[in-house]
Amino acid sequence: MNAKAETSDACDLRFGQVGIACVRVRRVDAAALCEELERRVRAAPAMFARAAVVLDLSHLLNLPDDGAVDALLEAVRTAGMLPVGLAYGTSETEALAKRMGLPLIAKFRAAYEPAAGSPAPADEPAPSGKAKSRESAPAEPDLREPILSASAAGTSIGAQHHLGAVRSGQQIYARDRDLIVTGAVANGAEVIADGHIHIYGSLRGRAMAGAQGDEKARIYISDFRAELVAIAGQYRVFEQIPDDLKGQSVQCWLDGEKLLIAKL
Structure with missing residues (x-):
């Protein structure tokens, strides 16, 4: 045991995707x-x-x-x-x-x-009343829009597949690609993708698409019961799911800085 202690490293150092x-x-x-x-x-x-x-x-x-x-x-x-x-x-x-x-x-x-020492660009000012626009009826999404992977402009990398459920405390991250989950995402679990997210099960945890800032990313969910959904940093938290969305098949997308959700 003493020999093992003398040769053991004090720690391991690893890098990973973390939720911040x-x-x-x-x-x-x-x-x-x-x-x-x-x-x-x-x-x-x-x-x-x-x-x-x-x-x-x-x-x-x-x-x-x-x-x-x-x-x-x-x-x-x-x-x-x-x-x-x-x-x-x-x-x-x-x-x-x-x-x-x-x-x-x-x-x-x-x-x-x-x-060349020029100032960093600033955000354009938000239109008056924009903060309240989230409560208004969402614009109908254009279902004809082609769904492309996060890497469509670059290499032809395919979507990442996760077969089965994502357990509480587990995190799945699809870097530079879409993510497809064939099971449920439990409370306390996270699924993250730089592209789109497709969940062919119940979402009870968190789903974050466009993690590197892709505002065209979307989230598709078969059974909506989420804690949080986010696209390109814009998020909505749900302590209680609205009755018209609970358990429904939905899609989430961005309209400017508004994260919208509508039934499929």
């Missing part, structure tokens, strides 16, 4: 940020309480100073979430992360280094 949410900061207001995140945690505690999050500062006109960022991080913690790093951005963001002792999460490439 992104908090995109629109203005430097720690109190408002805390209030908004607390509201999200109260609405879906099973989803967001003690959730690991990345802070995205790329949509601010100016990068905040260290003190302001520290206040934002504390606001996230106070709201009940756990900040684990900053989203990848400019060299100034990298220097800030080093000073704050935080990692840059390359999965979230929020704003690439501007060329």
